[in-house]
Amino acid sequence: MFQEFKKFLIKGNAVDMAVGFIFGAAFATVVKSFVTNIVMPPIGKITGGVDFSQLFLSLDGTTYQSLQELDTAWAPAIKYGLFINDFISFLILGFILFVAIKAINTLANKEEEKKPAKAAELVVLEEIRDALAKKK
Numbered sequence: 595m596f597q598e599f600k601k602f603l604i605k606g607n608a609v610d611m612a613v614g615f616i617f618g619a620a621f622a623t624v625v626k627s628f629v630t631n632i633v634m635p636p637i638g639k640i641t642g643g644v645d646f647s648q649l650f651l652s653l654d655g656t657t658y659q660s661l662q663e664l665d666t667a668w669a670p671a672i673k674y675g676l677f678i679n680d681f682i683s684f685l686i687l688g689f690i691l692f693v694a695i696k697a698i699n700t701l702a703n704k705e706e707e708k709k710p711a712k713a714a715e716l717v718v719l720e721e722i723r724d725a726l727a728k729k730k
Contacts, residue, residue, distance in 0.1 A: 622687060629683040649675025 602608060630647065638644045648661050651672040658664040664671050 622683070625687045625690070626680075626683045629679055629686060633682060633686075634679060646675040646678050649673075649678070 634646050638646060650658075650661055650664060651674065652658055652664060653670040653672065656667070656669060658667065658669065658671075661673065661675075
């Protein structure tokens with residue numbers, strides 16, 4: 595079992611997967627920052643100065659002036675503004691991944707289309723070689 599695990603690690607599968615997770619986490623952080631700091635402020639301005647990250651519904655019946663005040667009081671709340679921000683981050687990240695995978699698939703399909711052409715060229719070259727060999 596140790597040998598099999600060692601092969602798994604050496605093959606690069608684990609390393610590739612770890613790099614993918616680390617890159618994905620870093621990319622998600624960048625997208626979240628993009629949504630929080632670039633996308634949501636103009637949307638808030640359009641909606642009359644609403645800061646979506648501060649939208650919440652207190653469940654203990656007390657009125658809190660800010661999310662920070664609510665968190666300091668350890669009060670239960672539905673923080674739907676943060677959910678809106680996270681959902682927009684999810685949509686942007688999903689769209690970017692969709693575009694990236696679509697581009698990779700397009701490139702892979704072009705490579706596959708080139709391979710049969712090379713195989714056909716090889717067949718033609720073999721036929722020419724065989725014809726030249728018969729003439730000799």
